[in-house]
Amino acid sequence: MNTPTLASDLNLCLCHSCGKSCDMSGRPLFCERCGAPLHARKTNSLSRSWAFLLTSLVFYIPANVLPVMNTSMLGNGADSTIMSGVLEFWQHGAWDIALIIFIASIAVPGVKFAVLSLLLVTAQRGSNWARKERSRLYRFIELIGYWSMLDVIVVALVAALVKFHGLADIEPRVGILFFGLVVVFTMLSAMSFDPRLIWENPTQREVANGIASH
Numbered sequence: 001m002n003t004p005t006l007a008s009d010l011n012l013c014l015c016h017s018c019g020k021s022c023d024m025s026g027r028p029l030f031c032e033r034c035g036a037p038l039h040a041r042k043t044n045s046l047s048r049s050w051a052f053l054l055t056s057l058v059f060y061i062p063a064n065v066l067p068v069m070n071t072s073m074l075g076n077g078a079d080s081t082i083m084s085g086v087l088e089f090w091q092h093g094a095w096d097i098a099l100i101i102f103i104a105s106i107a108v109p110g111v112k113f114a115v116l117s118l119l120l121v122t123a124q125r126g127s128n129w130a131r132k133e134r135s136r137l138y139r140f141i142e143l144i145g146y147w148s149m150l151d152v153i154v155v156a157l158v159a160a161l162v163k164f165h166g167l168a169d170i171e172p173r174v175g176i177l178f179f180g181l182v183v184v185f186t187m188l189s190a191m192s193f194d195p196r197l198i199w200e201n202p203t204q205r206e207v208a209n210g211i212a213s214h
């Protein structure tokens with residue numbers, strides 16, 4: 001099969017700052033035109049991405065176990081976790097709010113964890129399985145990333161909505177802080193992942209790492 005020429009084959013590296021293709025044969029650390037540091041790949045992409053992902057997974061536990069809000073419906077004050085909040089809204093007939101919270105707070109982070117783990121494991125093994133689809137998955141995760149704070153915004157919005165309608169009184173609890181941290185760390189994990197690793201074979205990676213880890 002005819003494989004296209006890679007920048008590393010030609011000993012070139014594109015400057016992230018000004019777009020100049022720099023000759024890497026003399027192992028320059030900085031772009032000769034604008035002085036920005038040159039990296040063939042994001043430095044320690046896999047370890048960083050794993051570290052952020054595992055951190056967010058750790059925070060996901062208190063985010064779900066600890067109460068995220070205190071709702072006093074009809075005078076009965078009660079702390080509720082994300083899941084019990086969803087069930088509570090559902091039982092009170094507010095299925096739309098229940099669905100929004102479920103998608104934003106449980107389904108979206110779950111999908112992110114699954115996709116990021118898949119991308120990291122396959123990239124680490126230098127797998128050539130479904131590369132195009134995996135690239136698409138990465139772009140999908142990036143796209144979700146733009147809407148990440150949705151989880152936190154939804155809770156704020158629900159609180160405002162509920163108060164406005166006088167259905168109940170809602171106050172935030174410590175769980176929502178962990179939720180925000182989960183969102184931030186999954187975003188950092190996705191940002192640290194270098195999608196070019198999907199297309200690399202382990203032998204190429206050694207060459208690229210040699211250039212990146214200067």
Ligand SMILES: [Zn+2]
Pocket residue numbers: 015016017018019020031032033034035036
């Ligand atoms: Zn430059």
